[in-house]
Amino acid sequence: MRRWSVLGVLLLAVLLLAGCAVGPSQRPPVAVRGEQLPAAPPTSASGPPADPDLLPDSDPVRTTGFTDCTADTAAALTTAGTPLPAGRVLSVGCARLTVPADRDRPELGPARLGLTRVTTPGAADGRPALVVLGDTGTDGSARAAVSLAARLPAAVLDRYQVIGVDRRGAGEDLLDCAPVDARGALLDAGPDRRDEAAMTALLERAREVVQDCNLLLSGTVTSYRAASGADDLESLRSVLGAARLDLLAVGDGADAAAAWIGAHPGSVGRVVLDGPGDPTLDEPARTETTTAAAEKAFDAFAGACTASPTCPLGPDPRGYLDELVFRLSRTALPVGDGDAVTAGATLRAVRSVMSQPARWPELQSALVAAGDGDPAGLVRILAPLGGPQGRFDATLATRCNDSRVRVTPGEAADLAGQWAQRFPLFGVAAAQELVACGPWPSGGPVTPAAPRGAPPPPVVVIGTAQDPRSPQSGAERTAQQLATGRLVRWQGSGTGAYPRTPCVTDVVDRALLTGRAPSQPVVCPP
Numbered sequence: 090m091r092r093w094s095v096l097g098v099l100l101l102a103v104l105l106l107a108g109c110a111v112g113p114s115q116r117p118p119v120a121v122r123g124e125q126l127p128a129a130p131p132t133s134a135s136g137p138p139a140d141p142d143l144l145p146d147s148d149p150v151r152t153t154g155f156t157d158c159t160a161d162t163a164a165a166l167t168t169a170g171t172p173l174p175a176g177r178v179l180s181v182g183c184a185r186l187t188v189p190a191d192r193d194r195p196e197l198g199p200a201r202l203g204l205t206r207v208t209t210p211g212a213a214d215g216r217p218a219l220v221v222l223g224d225t226g227t228d229g230s231a232r233a234a235v236s237l238a239a240r241l242p243a244a245v246l247d248r249y250q251v252i253g254v255d256r257r258g259a260g261e262d263l264l265d266c267a268p269v270d271a272r273g274a275l276l277d278a279g280p281d282r283r284d285e286a287a288m289t290a291l292l293e294r295a296r297e298v299v300q301d302c303n304l305l306l307s308g309t310v311t312s313y314r315a316a317s318g319a320d321d322l323e324s325l326r327s328v329l330g331a332a333r334l335d336l337l338a339v340g341d342g343a344d345a346a347a348a349w350i351g352a353h354p355g356s357v358g359r360v361v362l363d364g365p366g367d368p369t370l371d372e373p374a375r376t377e378t379t380t381a382a383a384e385k386a387f388d389a390f391a392g393a394c395t396a397s398p399t400c401p402l403g404p405d406p407r408g409y410l411d412e413l414v415f416r417l418s419r420t421a422l423p424v425g426d427g428d429a430v431t432a433g434a435t436l437r438a439v440r441s442v443m444s445q446p447a448r449w450p451e452l453q454s455a456l457v458a459a460g461d462g463d464p465a466g467l468v469r470i471l472a473p474l475g476g477p478q479g480r481f482d483a484t485l486a487t488r489c490n491d492s493r494v495r496v497t498p499g500e501a502a503d504l505a506g507q508w509a510q511r512f513p514l515f516g517v518a519a520a521q522e523l524v525a526c527g528p529w530p531s532g533g534p535v536t537p538a539a540p541r542g543a544p545p546p547p548v549v550v551i552g553t554a555q556d557p558r559s560p561q562s563g564a565e566r567t568a569q570q571l572a573t574g575r576l577v578r579w580q581g582s583g584t585g586a587y588p589r590t591p592c593v594t595d596v597v598d599r600a601l602l603t604g605r606a607p608s609q610p611v612v613c614p615p
Contacts, residue, residue: 141547141608142547142605142606142607142608143546143604143605143606144358144359144546144547144600144604144605144606145333145357145358145359145546145604146604147217147248147249147333147335147358147359147604148217148330148331148332148333148358149215149216149217150215150216150217150218150250150329150330150331151215151329151330152182152206152214152218152250152252152329154184155182155183155184155204155206156182156183156184157180157181157182157183158181158182158183158205159179159180159181161183162181162183162205162232162235163181163235165232166232166235166236171228171236173235173236173239174239174240177238177239178209178210179207179208179209179210179235179238179239180207180208180209180210180211180212181205181206181207181235182205182206183203183204183205183206183231184203184204184206185201185202185203185204185261186201186202186203186204186254186321186324186325186328187199187200187201187202188200188201188202188320188321188324189320189324190309190312191309191311191312191317192320194308197307197308197309197312200257200262200309200312200317201261201262202231202254202255202257202260202261202262202321203230203231203253203254203255203260203261203262204231204252204253204254204255204325205231205232205234205235205251205252205253206250206251206252206253207234207235207238207250207251207252207253208246208250208251209246209247212250216248216249216250217248217249217250217331217335218249218250218251218252218329218331218334218335219245219249219250219251219252219335219336219337219601220252220253220254220322220325220334220335220336220337221233221234221237221251221252221253221254221336221337221338221339222254222256222318222322222336222337222338222339222342222343222345222346223253223256223259223339223340223342224339224340224341224342224364224444224558224584224585225256225258225259225340225341225342225480225483225484225487226340226341226441226444226480226484226558226584227339227340227444227445227584227585228259229255229256229258229259229260229342229480229483230253230255230256230259230260230261231253231254231255231260231261232253232260233253233339234251234252234253234254235251235253237251237253237337238251240588240589241588242588242594242598244598244602245598245601245602248601248602249335249601252325252329254321254322254325256318256341256342256345256483256487257312257313257314257317257318257321257483257487258313258482258483258484258486258487259480259483263478263483264302264313264482264483264486265477265478265479265482266298266301266302266305266306266310266482267297267298267301267302267481267482267485268297268298268301269477270294271294271295271297271298271301272298272475272481272482273475274291274294275291275294275295275298275481275485275521275525276433276434276437276471276474276475276481277431277433277434278291278433278518278521279414279417279418279431279432279433279436279517280414280418280432280433280436280509280517280518281418281432282433282517282521283502283505283506283509283517283520284502285498285499285501285502287502288498288499288501288502288505288520288521288524289498291498291521291524291525292498292524292525292527292528295524295525295526295527295528295529296527296528298482298485298525298528299528299529300528302482302486310486310490310529310530311490311530311532313483313486313487313490314486314487314490314491314532315341315344315345315348315487315491316345316348317345318342318345318346318348318349319345319346319348319349319352320349321345322334322336322345322346322349323349323352323353323356326356331358332356333355333356333357333358334356334357334358334360335358335359335360335601336357336358336359336360336361337360337361337363337587337597338360338361338362338363338365339363339364339584339585340363340364340365340444340558340559340584340585341366341487341558343362343363343364343365343366343567344365344366344368344491346360346362346365347362347365347368347567347570347571350545350548350571351570351571354543354544354545355543355545357545357546357548358546359546359600359601359604360545360546360548360549361548361549361550361551361587361597361600361601362548362549362550362551362564362567362574363551363585363586363587364551364552364553364556364558364559364563364564364584364585364586365550365552365559365563365564365567366379366558366559366563366567367559367560367562367563367566367567368563368566368567368570369566369570371492371493371494372492372494372495372496372523372526373494373496373500373504373523375492376519376520376522376523377508377519378559378560378562378563379519379557379558379559379560380508380512380515380516380519381511381512381560382555382556382557382558382559382560383440383443383512383514383515383557383558384512384513384514384515385554385555385557385560386443386444386555386556386557386582386583387407387439387443387514387515387557388407388555389555389582390406390443390446390449390452390582391405391406391407393446393449393582394406394449394453400453401453401454401456401457402453402456402457406453407514409456409460410439410456410514411513411514412460413435413456413459413460414432414435414436415432417430417431417432417435417459418432422459422462422464422467423464424464424468429464430459430464430467430468430471433518434467434471434475435459435467436514436515436518437471437474437475437518438452438455438467438470438471438474439452439456439514440514440515440518440557441470441474442470443557443583444556444557444558444583444584444585445583445584446582446583451466451470452470454466455467455469455470485525485526486529488522488526489525489526489529489532490529490530490532491532492526492531492532493531493532494531495526495527495529495531496520496523496524496526496527497524497527498524498527501520501521501523501524502520504519504520504523505517505520505521508520544572544573545571545573546573546606547573547574547575547606548568548571548573548574548575548606549574549575549577549596549597549600549606549607550564550567550568550571550574550575550576550577551564551577551578551579551586551587551593551597552564552565552576552577552578552579553579553581553582553583553584553585553586554578554579554580554581554582554615555581555582555583556582556583556584557583557584558584561578564576564577564578575606575607575608575610576610576611577593577596577607577610577611577612577613578610578611578612578613579592579593579613579615580612580613580614580615581613581615582615586613590613590615592611592613592614593613596611596613
């Protein structure tokens with residue numbers, strides 16, 4: 090089966106990233122094995138404050154052991170296509186955090202996660218920490234904190250040192266275990282591969298992924314899940330020496346943070362969950378809601394393009410993409426050395442960019458170039474998604490490990506037929522992703538359970554109207570389950586609303602800087 094890009098092109102991109110990345114030898118450890126972590130400061134046992142909107146004070150933290158990696162990090166972000174904006178000067182330090190691979194299975198040993206610390210140059214030591222937990226579908230590495238810090242309001246950056254931590258499978262903990270051909274088959278699967286025979290063939294390729302990952306990871310493949318991210322946050326709080334943790338978590342990082350809140354309500358400081366999924370759903374309902382959200386996000390993408398009289402996709406961007414996919418289904422776009430960009434890979438490239446409106450112009454240009462026979466733009470988008478050292482393996486593992494339900498090829502084929510009508514762009518690919526989880530050990534969704542003991546302080550929970558990862562109902566249900574959630578609805582697009590819009594920024598800044606959560610639900614305009 091054809092892969093979606095030239096291996097040589099992808100390897101070049103990976104080598105460039107590797108040359109800019111900070112290797113393990115440059116990241117000093119800030120903790121040792123998980124069982125030897127320093128004792129965590131006691132969490133507050135005091136009752137609820139008299140003012141129900143008041144948030145806890147922020148603790149100063151210790152952040153020794155970081156080495157400067159400013160230039161390397163900036164170069165890596167530039168190579169990845171997300172350069173730091175001009176005009177904001179930052180100082181970046183790198184380190185490593187060693188945690189148990191799985192707290193329930195100590196025999197599996199440790200996992201090592203990358204950390205970044207971002208401050209203004211010359212900032213005083215001992216500031217409170219604002220921990221950032223990113224989304225595995227965009228950037229689950231600790232570098233996400235650097236990208237965020239570059240856009241933070243100056244007052245927030247003056248108050249905090251911003252600490253990024255790798256999600257499992259990203260950054261220092263990169264998950265790269267799938268056979269290249271099997272990964273390519275799952276990425277390449279086009280909208281015509283929807284019957285039971287095609288789904289069965291995809292299940293067999295997914296089985297190859299699970300077998301190789303189990304062998305390479307010595308049984309730790311099930312540790313790539315949201316619950317591990319929750320445990321990692323508590324380990325980081327221990328290392329930082331904070332009684333409570335201030336936290337900004339985005340996308341599925343917010344899912345992990347919600348689980349941490351449920352398990353450790355006394356550790357919760359000033360916390361913002363930006364774009365969590367619906368914790369009450371498992372498969373296939375979860376994929377159904379996220380696919381509907383992705384179609385809605387594409388409508389926003391199309392509307393943003395046609396709002397300009399010079400939209401490069403013409404007056405009907407959806408029609409343009411349909412025609413391009415139809416042509417690629419018949420003849421994939423050659424790249425060289427027998428490789429090609431396929432219809433399936435093109436649709437996955439489109440969906441991956443829906444979460445990042447800042448990259449929508451890049452996607453428009455890539456689609457136009459592909460229509461003219463030039464695949465380079467799509468290859469650049471696909472490289473961090475499915476190339477060597479890309480996000481595909483970690484995203485697949487996290488999604489599968491966080492679900493109890495497995496779908497058979499026959500069931501996936503039935504869903505593909507239904508969803509092709511309801512979700513014309515992404516419905517068949519969504520059903521294919523369900524069958525790709527078939528061989529994985531059955532996991533379980535992480536839900537923010539009722540807090541143990543005293544409830545946590547108020548938590549700001551943000552939902553975005555056209556978030557391709559989750560509808561606003563995800564934020565609504567997360568806020569309900571947390572009991573102290575304070576809901577903010579933004580009528581915008583993409584994954585992660587803060588600090589992209591003034592209304593949301595005002596609410597979050599008030600929480601982080603003055604320690605006050607909104608007393609009533611907030612609705613923010615686009």
